Every structure is written in C-alpha cells, then in structure tokens.
Amino acid sequence: MPKLALHGVEKRFGENVVCDGIDLTIEEGQMVCLIGASGAGKSTLLRCINLLEPIEDGEILLDGKDISLPGLDPQPVRRRIGMVFQSFNLFPHMTAVENVMLAPRRLYRKSRSALLPEVTELFERFGLKERMGHYPDQLSGGQQQRVAIVRALAMKPEVMLFDEITSALDPQLVGEVLDVLRLLKDSGMTMVLATHEMAFAREAADKVCFLKDGKVIEEGAPEALFDAPQHPDTQAFLARALK
Numbered sequence: 001m002p003k004l005a006l007h008g009v010e011k012r013f014g015e016n017v018v019c020d021g022i023d024l025t026i027e028e029g030q031m032v033c034l035i036g037a038s039g040a041g042k043s044t045l046l047r048c049i050n051l052l053e054p055i056e057d058g059e060i061l062l063d064g065k066d067i068s069l070p071g072l073d074p075q076p077v078r079r080r081i082g083m084v085f086q087s088f089n090l091f092p093h094m095t096a097v098e099n100v101m102l103a104p105r106r107l108y109r110k111s112r113s114a115l116l117p118e119v120t121e122l123f124e125r126f127g128l129k130e131r132m133g134h135y136p137d138q139l140s141g142g143q144q145q146r147v148a149i150v151r152a153l154a155m156k157p158e159v160m161l162f163d164e165i166t167s168a169l170d171p172q173l174v175g176e177v178l179d180v181l182r183l184l185k186d187s188g189m190t191m192v193l194a195t196h197e198m199a200f201a202r203e204a205a206d207k208v209c210f211l212k213d214g215k216v217i218e219e220g221a222p223e224a225l226f227d228a229p230q231h232p233d234t235q236a237f238l239a240r241a242l243k
C-alpha cells in the first residue's frame with residue numbers, strides 16, 4: 001500500500017480550478033518532486049495534503065485511510081505530515097532551540113529537559129548544534145531554513161512536504177538546504193517537494209511529476225522525464241526551465 005495516495009483531488013478557489021482531478025501515489029521512503037510553472041497548483045496541492053485547504057472532490061489516503069473526509073480533526077494528521085514553507089516563519093524573539101521545542105512542548109506536554117536530548121540530536125544531525133542558542137536574526141537564511149526543517153522533524157512526522165523551500169534563499173545558501181533534503185531521504189523519510197530546482201529533482205527524486213493548470217501532465221522516473229519527456233507541454237516547460 002502506498003504511504004500517500006491522491007485520487008481525483010479537486011480544489012477550486014471560486015471559479016478557478018487549481019487542482020483538477022489529481023492522481024498521485026507516493027510509496028514509503030520515496031521522494032517525489034512536483035515541478036511546473038508558477039500557478040500550476042503545486043503549493044495548493046501540498047496545502048491540500050496537509051489539510052490546510054479543504055478539497056472539493058476526490059480523496060487523500062494516508063496509509064490507506066482517507067484523511068480528507070469533511071469534519072475530521074486535521075491536527076492528528078498534521079502531526080503525521082510535516083510541512084516546511086518558503087518563508088521560514090521562525091519566531092524572532094525565540095532562540096532556534098526554543099522555536100523547535102515550542103510545538104512538541106505544547107502538543108506532547110513534555111518539558112524542555114525531557115525534549116532536549118532528542119532535539120539536540122536533530123540539531124547535531126543537520127550541522128546546527130552550535131546554533132541552538134542563536135536567535136533567527138543571528139542566523140543566515142540557509143541556517144534559518146534548516147532550523148525550520150528541524151522544527152518540523154521534532155514532531156516526528158511520517159511524511160514531509162516542502163514548498164519551494166529554497167526559493168527565498170541567496171543562491172550560495174541553497175546547497176546546504178538541499179543537503180539536508182538528501183540526508184532526510186537517506187534516512188528513509190517519505191517526502192513530497194514543490195521545487196524549481198531542476199538539477200536537484202533530476203538527481204535526488206524517485207519520481208517527478210509535471211503539473212500544468214492543476215493537472216498532472218506527465219510523471220515518471222527523473223531520467224525519463226528530464227531526458228525524454230513525452231508530452232509537448234512537458235517538453236516546452238523543460239526547454240524553458242533548463243535554458
């Protein structure tokens with residue numbers, strides 16, 4: 001059974017159909033990259049998976065269970081599916097470690113000292129141990145984004161969604177964030193990314209999915225999709241994106 005399965009997912013904003021019958025399966029431990037032009041619906045699709053947006057039709061199955069049924073409490077699902085955004089959204093008045101501990105302290109009612117060992121281990125794993133006591137404005141954009149990833153991981157999610165997490169970074173800081181994604185993939189995390197980093201998607205994804213106007217136009221192994229795209233829309237998009 002796939003870890004995550006989307007069947008006929010439809011999302012509209014008024015008359016605007018932003019996800020138009022999306023089918024997508026993500027196996028446990030896979031990294032799936034969503035690519036496509038601005039406005040194709042990548043962010044909205046991730047927000048639907050995380051139940052930040054209700055869907056109009058279709059279903060979203062996590063371990064075979066429909067999490068998108070109207071009326072279900074989204075909070076337990078959001079603990080299982082972490083999400084990281086383009087803007088890091090760290091609280092400026094809290095240190096990195098305080099930012100990371102905030103949600104687990106509230107949700108799991110754990111004390112700082114009970115959480116500290118596992119949180120320290122996360123900071124260590126992502127090369128941030130020296131930065132735990134720093135405030136966001138004392139960190140580079142890349143470090144802040146890595147802290148935001150650690151914050152999501154502190155909830156022990158089973159799936160992670162990443163929405164263009166390198167788009168707001170200076171080019172020289174992108175690499176360190178992509179390295180974190182590689183580490184996470186190696187640890188077996190199931191991941192879905194909306195990204196404009198084509199070279200990364202080609203090298204690291206298990207599957208790449210090209211979206212246009214809210215539809216999956218083409219999906220497949222990265223080598224196949226990048227080197228021999230079948231659909232004219234995919235060909236046109238890649239010709240522009242890889243220029």
Ligand SMILES: Nc1ncnc2c1ncn2[C@@H]1O[C@H](COP(=O)(O)OP(=O)(O)OP(=O)(O)O)[C@@H](O)[C@H]1O
Binds near residue numbers: 018036042044194
């Ligand atoms: N809250 C909202 N209300 C109304 N329309 C929205 C809302 N969020 C997104 N949209 C519309 O949905 C469409 C898809 O947007 P979305 O952000 O999902 O695209 P995207 O592929 O992620 O683009 P980008 O690469 O620029 O992030 C756009 O037409 C956008 O204007």
